[in-house]
Amino acid sequence: MTELLPVAVLGARGRMGAEAVRSIGAAADLDLVAALGRSDPLDTLVSAGAAVVVDLTVPDATADNVRFAVEHGMHAVVGTTGWTVERLADLRSLLGSTPSTGVLIAPNFALGSVLATAFAATAARYFESVEIIELHHPDKVDAPSGTAARTAQLIAAERSAAGVPDAPDATRDQLDGARGARVDGVPVHSVRLRGLTAHQEVLLGGPGEQLTIRHDSFDRASFMPGVLLGIRSVSHHPGLTVGLDGYLDLQAGPRP
Amino acid sequence: MTELLPVAVLGARGRMGAEAVRSIGAAADLDLVAALGRSDPLDTLVSAGAAVVVDLTVPDATADNVRFAVEHGMHAVVGTTGWTVERLADLRSLLGSTPSTGVLIAPNFALGSVLATAFAATAARYFESVEIIELHHPDKVDAPSGTAARTAQLIAAERSAAGVPDAPDATRDQLDGARGARVDGVPVHSVRLRGLTAHQEVLLGGPGEQLTIRHDSFDRASFMPGVLLGIRSVSHHPGLTVGLDGYLDLQAGPRP
Amino acid sequence: MTELLPVAVLGARGRMGAEAVRSIGAAADLDLVAALGRSDPLDTLVSAGAAVVVDLTVPDATADNVRFAVEHGMHAVVGTTGWTVERLADLRSLLGSTPSTGVLIAPNFALGSVLATAFAATAARYFESVEIIELHHPDKVDAPSGTAARTAQLIAAERSAAGVPDAPDATRDQLDGARGARVDGVPVHSVRLRGLTAHQEVLLGGPGEQLTIRHDSFDRASFMPGVLLGIRSVSHHPGLTVGLDGYLDLQAGPRP
Amino acid sequence: MTELLPVAVLGARGRMGAEAVRSIGAAADLDLVAALGRSDPLDTLVSAGAAVVVDLTVPDATADNVRFAVEHGMHAVVGTTGWTVERLADLRSLLGSTPSTGVLIAPNFALGSVLATAFAATAARYFESVEIIELHHPDKVDAPSGTAARTAQLIAAERSAAGVPDAPDATRDQLDGARGARVDGVPVHSVRLRGLTAHQEVLLGGPGEQLTIRHDSFDRASFMPGVLLGIRSVSHHPGLTVGLDGYLDLQAGPRP
Structure with missing residues (x-):
């Protein structure tokens, strides 16, 4: 029997978040262990045992959310905007000390x-x-x-x-x-x-x-296959990846 | 046996003219009786017995050509540009005295x-x-x-x-x-x-x-079905028609 | 001040019906005077003073609904399927005795x-x-x-x-x-x-x-402009019209 | 001053060949040194000093043409059909003994x-x-x-x-x-x-x-940029390449 991948959603009450909750709930290989709104404590991610955190919150919150996830050994898939050059640099440096953790920040999941x-x-x-x-x-x-x-x-x-x-x-x-x-x-x-x-x-x-x-x-449903691909792949891409294309195989033909 | 419609082309050495000569030659119901270049005399139209004259010449020549055709009882199909409001008015007045003659001036034959x-x-x-x-x-x-x-x-x-x-x-x-x-x-x-x-x-x-x-x-061939439609229809549209849409039936469904 | 046109919707709880209720409610020139479901009595149409009845019900009900409307001097706009040749003949004969009443039956309102x-x-x-x-x-x-x-x-x-x-x-x-x-x-x-x-x-x-x-x-919203056009035009088209194209002006250009 | 690349065309009287002759003649970095028809001797390729031979002939001739080119140290760009598995195997084996020579066989140059x-x-x-x-x-x-x-x-x-x-x-x-x-x-x-x-x-x-x-x-002109790309690139691709995609860089982004 395959083990399910435990996933948490931050920003679960937003439009994208609600869609993500639905899609993760419907995926046979994923286990939605937490769906947090703005006022829910991040500690719930730990107690729920999330392996991958999906951040669909707001520019003001996303950097702290991802820091929390990385510091607790969780991978992160991020669809929130507001990642400046400085924030990306901070995140890269944080990831330097946890080499097996992956973070995907994607401005577009379609x-x-x-x-x-x-x-x-x-x-x-x-x-x-x-x-x-x-x-x-x-x-x-x-x-x-x-x-x-x-x-x-x-x-x-x-x-x-x-x-x-x-x-x-x-x-x-x-x-x-x-x-x-x-x-x-x-x-x-x-x-x-x-x-x-x-x-x-x-x-x-x-x-x-x-x-x-x-x-x-x-419609918004077009983002969900990309979010699911991110969730399933993030653990195989340690470090920071910006753009979903970093997870796609862009050349047809035989693979090694 | 159906009688063929005798057609003449003016501007027969130009690119559009040459294409028209080919298309008229290939049409089973049309008889190309004259194909004139710039220096050929218009009288040839009369001796050749043209019923419809196709004018694909130049702005400086077209008004005189059409006048000649109308004065000699021939219908005209015109693809040449340069028809000002004044020239159109002159032509309308000329056509007033030959009520059964038709002229089609079309900026676009596609x-x-x-x-x-x-x-x-x-x-x-x-x-x-x-x-x-x-x-x-x-x-x-x-x-x-x-x-x-x-x-x-x-x-x-x-x-x-x-x-x-x-x-x-x-x-x-x-x-x-x-x-x-x-x-x-x-x-x-x-x-x-x-x-x-x-x-x-x-x-x-x-x-x-x-x-x-x-x-x-x-390519230029796209103009030929419209030119042929003009040639075949011009005798049924006495007076001046500007625009090929005047010859098209723009509403589907049963016709009276 | 312009008088509003009083409109009733039958089948108001269905998906198309609910959309029609919304669209009519939002139209400045229309007054939604009744929105009936399956079990509501048709007499409400009369007491509500409807001038136009929109039928978006089911094949089994539509013929009786339209008969009731016509017999009470109301115009009808019908989007329900199930109109056989026999039903159409019956309706035409009924309309023969109320020459100013219009009915539009349209299989497609887009x-x-x-x-x-x-x-x-x-x-x-x-x-x-x-x-x-x-x-x-x-x-x-x-x-x-x-x-x-x-x-x-x-x-x-x-x-x-x-x-x-x-x-x-x-x-x-x-x-x-x-x-x-x-x-x-x-x-x-x-x-x-x-x-x-x-x-x-x-x-x-x-x-x-x-x-x-x-x-x-x-999406389904594409049917609403056609439904509104039908409601606004039906009184100008006495008798039976099948197909929304009967209400459209299919030729551009100056109108008499 | 850059040296021009000497190129020969076989099948120069065919429709594709004639187009290739024109395109090579118009390319500032290429020198058309021979344009041979069916009955011209292949030895001309040698005396003309061709570095790249473009074969646009017929299935019956192409294998011999390419063999001649390879045996004389020339690269070949081939648009002719008729290359069976056996012929490809023969060609691969021939190329094994001249490791720096390149041959491109492309069923489609667009x-x-x-x-x-x-x-x-x-x-x-x-x-x-x-x-x-x-x-x-x-x-x-x-x-x-x-x-x-x-x-x-x-x-x-x-x-x-x-x-x-x-x-x-x-x-x-x-x-x-x-x-x-x-x-x-x-x-x-x-x-x-x-x-x-x-x-x-x-x-x-x-x-x-x-x-x-x-x-x-x-139109046929669409094949010419691909033919020119093949001519310019074939010396950098020793051995046999089947399909123009082997010469294309199919992934955007920084290159090593």
């Missing part, structure tokens, strides 16, 4: 989105042209989206490292904004449409061909 | 493009949000494309006539250009990508649903 | 879906090739979807009426099923994918061009 | 297509559902396409290796062919549409999200 970004960055060196279209619901306040900006930065870095010249563009006569925003030189177009949730398309073009990588996020 | 624009305009009144993405090869000098600008204008006119409020958009924090150009209030995004020819997508969104109307033009 | 189907049928006569791809969640038991089958039938009818020959297809060597199912000669491909809801794409191809009409239904 | 297939295979283990839609011109005789079949096989192998269960599918009631063909258990749908060239979409779905990887091949 597997499809993480893969799409990685594929786009990989492909970007092989095409003359690349542009990004991101499409969201009309209540979103920022444009372009954070994911689109990060994707553009990664693409630009890959092209620069590979010595790819700027994409051709003969536009001389244009209406303001027609060619989109530029993020590190990559055009990004933001569509806002009632009915949509969160969608992104990277278009890559070369002579006679186009490669399109599109990700659609329809 | 059936799919004409249909896509008409459908987008029809649908625009029924959705909260509408945006246009047009995608072209990177050697194009203007952005947005003329077709996208016209589509936006038609959409805006339909929404205004139907009293549709502005599309919702909570964007407060944006990079310059992210939300595209505005044509009569409709956001238009222009993508330029090596490998593409001419493509356009109209996205319409309402609560819980999206309607997308996309047209891809892969 | 405006985008209704428009997409109408556009596809209209366009189908102008292209050599046409195929349908429908994509749904993997819990769906039938393939192709009812909407795809109806779309294919309408497309086939338009093409047949216009004398369009069969789409070209040189396939000689194929795996079973590769070319999809045939509905009245139109290839239909059914995709089943976790994460999706209900989506349909009609692809139309001619020399050098493609026209794509896609509809995405993300 | 970078976008090769990348799309690799990405699809990589992603397939992370999603519940996966299906393939391939779209081609209606003169194609086989369905599904060879590329789609290979993609399905790679996807199936990845999912099997990772222990991914079969995709969910509740279909009970279906028209023949609706759910496509099955290649190693992966549904493949083949669309044939006038106006198209060669296109493929891999759809991957998980809870609340979809990942789509699409490749469009618009």
Whole structure:
């Protein structure tokens, strides 16, 4: 008989936390041993015997939560934002003294989105042209989206490292904004449409061909497979990993 | 036995003209009786017995060509640009005295493009949000494309006539250009990508649903079915028609 | 001051009904005067003074509900299935004696879906090739979807009426099923994918061009704009109308 | 001053060959030293001083051509089909005795297509559902396409290796062919549409999200960047490489 992995959720009353509680409860190989809200004491993690702590709280609380987990020998999977360079440095130094403990901090747990970004960055060196279209619901306040900006930065870095010249563009006569925003030189177009949730398309073009990588996020459930993958894998990745792509096998084919 | 329709092409050495010559030659119900270049005399149209003249010449020549055709009792199908309001008025007045002659002047002969624009305009009144993405090869000098600008204008006119409020958009924090150009209030995004020819997508969104109307033009051949439709139909549409949509039946269902 | 339109909902405890109650309650020009469940007496419609009755009940109840409404001078908007040819004939005969009363029976209230189907049928006569791809969640038991089958039938009818020959297809060597199912000669491909809801794409191809009409239904909310349109319009359409497209203006441009 | 790389083309009068001659001629770092047709003697390769030989001939000739090149110390880039297991074994054994010579045999030189297939295979283990839609011109005789079949096989192998269960599918009631063909258990749908060239979409779905990887091949020019990449890289890949993906860096991020 396989032993179940004991997991605790912090921020269990939030929307993401409640979803995580449901998903962990439904996973046959995981045992939800604690589901804590804001005012619950962290000591419960110890008494409950958690091996992995999932932090889905708020920027003000996450650093202390993770410190507590690491100091008590628990791995941590973190979806909370607010991790500054300083906080990451502190965490890395703490992890130096507990070499077998793993922490995953992921700004995005949607597997499809993480893969799409990685594929786009990989492909970007092989095409003359690349542009990004991101499409969201009309209540979103920022444009372009954070994911689109990060994707553009990664693409630009890959092209620069590979010595790819700027994409051709003969536009001389244009209406303001027609060619989109530029993020590190990559055009990004933001569509806002009632009915949509969160969608992104990277278009890559070369002579006679186009490669399109599109990700659609329809609802919050899309984060759960990534959270579960993090929980199951964190003990095999000691130290600090930033970004779920560090846990993904990004190359097909035979493995050793 | 059905009689063939005698057709002449003006501008037969140009790229569009050459394509038209080929297509007319291949059509079983049409008889190509003349294919004239710049220096050939228009009188040939008469001696050849053309019933329909296809004008694919240049802005400086087209008005005289069409006048000649109409004065000699021939119908005309025109794909040349350069028809100003004044020229159109002159032509209308000329046609007033030959009530059975038809002239079609079409800025766009791609059936799919004409249909896509008409459908987008029809649908625009029924959705909260509408945006246009047009995608072209990177050697194009203007952005947005003329077709996208016209589509936006038609959409805006339909929404205004139907009293549709502005599309919702909570964007407060944006990079310059992210939300595209505005044509009569409709956001238009222009993508330029090596490998593409001419493509356009109209996205319409309402609560819980999206309607997308996309047209891809892969090469010049896309204009020929529209040219042939014009040739075959022009005698049934006396007077001046501007736009191929005037010859299309835009509503499915039983016809009287 | 504008008078509000008094509306009643039958089947108010069902999923569609509850959504309709919410939408009508939120509409500034409508007054929800009754929201009845299965065991509530229909007489309440009269005492509440409903002018329009929305029926979102079950096949066994809908015919009696609509009869009651019509007999009491109320218009009806019906989203329930189960209307056989016989029931429709009975209803038409009943409506013959109350010439100012309108009834709308619509199998599909998603405006985008209704428009997409109408556009596809209209366009189908102008292209050599046409195929349908429908994509749904993997819990769906039938393939192709009812909407795809109806779309294919309408497309086939338009093409047949216009004398369009069969789409070209040189396939000689194929795996079973590769070319999809045939509905009245139109290839239909059914995709089943976790994460999706209900989506349909009609692809139309001619020399050098493609026209794509896609509809995405993300959730039940997509039916509400169509229900509201029905409620607001039913009094202007006396007699029986089957299909929401009967209430839509399917041609852009100036109206008389 | 950089030295130019001397390149020869075999099959220079064929369609692919002619395109290669043009592309090599236009590349600033390459020197086209020979362009041979069927009846030209291979000795010309030696007298011309070719360092890399591009073989775009026919199945009957390619093995002898490559043997000649390798025996004369030239690298080879091969786009010809017809390489059986036996021929590959012979070539490997020949290369064993000239350890610094490289040969690339690639069934597909379109970078976008090769990348799309690799990405699809990589992603397939992370999603519940996966299906393939391939779209081609209606003169194609086989369905599904060879590329789609290979993609399905790679996807199936990845999912099997990772222990991914079969995709969910509740279909009970279906028209023949609706759910496509099955290649190693992966549904493949083949669309044939006038106006198209060669296109493929891999759809991957998980809870609340979809990942789509699409490749469009618009014309033969799409093979040239891959051919040039092969020519420039073959000397760095001694021995035999089958498939252009062996020359691509399929993972983004810092390189050692």
